[in-house]
Amino acid sequence: MVIRQNFLKNEASPMAILPIPPAIPPDGCRAFANSQIEIKKRLALGEIAWAGPLLLVTARPVLFVLSQATLATVFALLHRPSAWRSAGAWWSVYGTLVDICCLGLIARFARQERIGVSDLVGKVRLRWGHDIFAGIGLFLLTFPVFMGGSFVSSLLIYGSWDPQRNLYLLGVRTLPLWGVVYSFAVWWLISAATEETTYQAYVIPRIEALSGHSWVAVLIVVFCWTLQHCALPLVPDVKYLVFRFVAFLPGVTLLTLIYLRIRRLPPMIVAHWPMDLGAVIMTLTLR
Numbered sequence: 001m002v003i004r005q006n007f008l009k010n011e012a013s014p015m016a017i018l019p020i021p022p023a024i025p026p027d028g029c030r031a032f033a034n035s036q037i038e039i040k041k042r043l044a045l046g047e048i049a050w051a052g053p054l055l056l057v058t059a060r061p062v063l064f065v066l067s068q069a070t071l072a073t074v075f076a077l078l079h080r081p082s083a084w085r086s087a088g089a090w091w092s093v094y095g096t097l098v099d100i101c102c103l104g105l106i107a108r109f110a111r112q113e114r115i116g117v118s119d120l121v122g123k124v125r126l127r128w129g130h131d132i133f134a135g136i137g138l139f140l141l142t143f144p145v146f147m148g149g150s151f152v153s154s155l156l157i158y159g160s161w162d163p164q165r166n167l168y169l170l171g172v173r174t175l176p177l178w179g180v181v182y183s184f185a186v187w188w189l190i191s192a193a194t195e196e197t198t199y200q201a202y203v204i205p206r207i208e209a210l211s212g213h214s215w216v217a218v219l220i221v222v223f224c225w226t227l228q229h230c231a232l233p234l235v236p237d238v239k240y241l242v243f244r245f246v247a248f249l250p251g252v253t254l255l256t257l258i259y260l261r262i263r264r265l266p267p268m269i270v271a272h273w274p275m276d277l278g279a280v281i282m283t284l285t286l287r
Contacts, residue, residue, distance in 0.1 A: 033119040034201060035263070039209045042113045052109035053206040056102065056198055057224045063101055064231040067094040088233030089173035092183035092191075092280055095232070099194040106202050120201040124266045135270020138258060142271060146251035153247035157239060174285050183280050192272035199225045200259040200268055218256055226252045 032038060042048050071094060072087035080086050107117055125131045154161045175183065199221050207217040229248040230241050259268055 032122075033115050034122065034205060036205060036209060039205050043209050047113045048206055048209065050210055052105075052112075053203045053210065056105055056109070057203045057207075057220060059102055059105060060098060060195070060198065061224065061228040061231045063098040064091070064095070064228065065234050067097060068231075068233050084236070088235070089175060090179065091233045092187045092284065093175070093179050095191055096187055099190050102194055102198050106197065109202075117197065120197055121265050122201075131264075131266040132270055134267035135273075138267055138271035139274055142251055142254050142258070143275060145254050146248070146275065149250040150247040152250075153243050156246060157243040173283055177286060180284055180286050183284055184277075188273060188276035188280055192276045193269045195225075195228075196259075196265055196268045196272055200256070201265045204256065204259065214260060218253075218260070222249070222253050222256050225256070 039048065068084070068087050068091070071090060072084045075083035075086050103117065106120070110116055110120065151161055204217045204221050207220055208214050211217065226245055226248045229252075230244045235241065255268065255272075259265075262268075
């Protein structure tokens with residue numbers, strides 16, 4: 001009982017509003033190699049520093065912009081019209097390169113802690129569909145918040161509601177057949193898992209331990225995670241960027257608070273999958 005009280009001590013205040021039971025560390029479960037208790041032990045041994053979490057929390061938005069810029073340069077050299085916009089249409093393809101880079105960085109920093117990426121993901125509970133049904137429940141809880149955020153942001157920034165503003169790159173994008181197949185079959189599976197592992201499983205607990213405050217971790221992660229969605233893809237329009245930031249802010253905040261409450265990654269990944277798949281369905285057509 002003492003262990004559970006210590007484990008939850010720092011998280012009680014920000015998550016008290018969520019009607020979700022907190023995580024209880026089971027004996028011998030590898031998932032809790034990523035618990036605050038174990039992280040603080042490794043912090044005391046000098047195995048964790050600010051460099052890892054700060055690099056990972058900023059890496060994704062930066063890498064998305066660099067990927068789009070690289071592809072836009074190639075298109076410009078090929079004399080493609082609207083090279084920047086055309087490059088942005090490929091976000092569900094080059095996004096996997098961003099995921100691979102992030103997973104590589106996570107694996108590198110995890111090795112310094114003598115753990116692996118699997119320790120961040122934790123135990124997957126498939127018996128009776130536990131994590132699947134938990135993820136569906138979390139999706140049903142969070143998806144309306146994302147949609148409501150888009151509606152409110154549209155009213156605040158533009159003064160009216162236009163469903164087209166929800167679409168990435170200001171409208172439907174077209175890709176060749178292989179790009180469409182890849183986006184529908186592969187991208188969303190890797191993207192959601194990497195995103196949740198990066199921000200939730202790796203960055204949040206370490207900033208929390210390094211700073212000694214849950215709210216510091218929440219502020220940093222929510223800001224950078226929301227900023228990432230402004231770069232997926234990057235549209236050079238300040239008003240639209242503000243709209244995107246405000247639209248995603250409530251949903252990202254809720255996802256972060258839920259993870260701090262339950263401290264389990266698999267249900268978060270399951271909840272994230274239909275949102276990423278929905279983004280592909282709503283925006284992608286065959287060229």
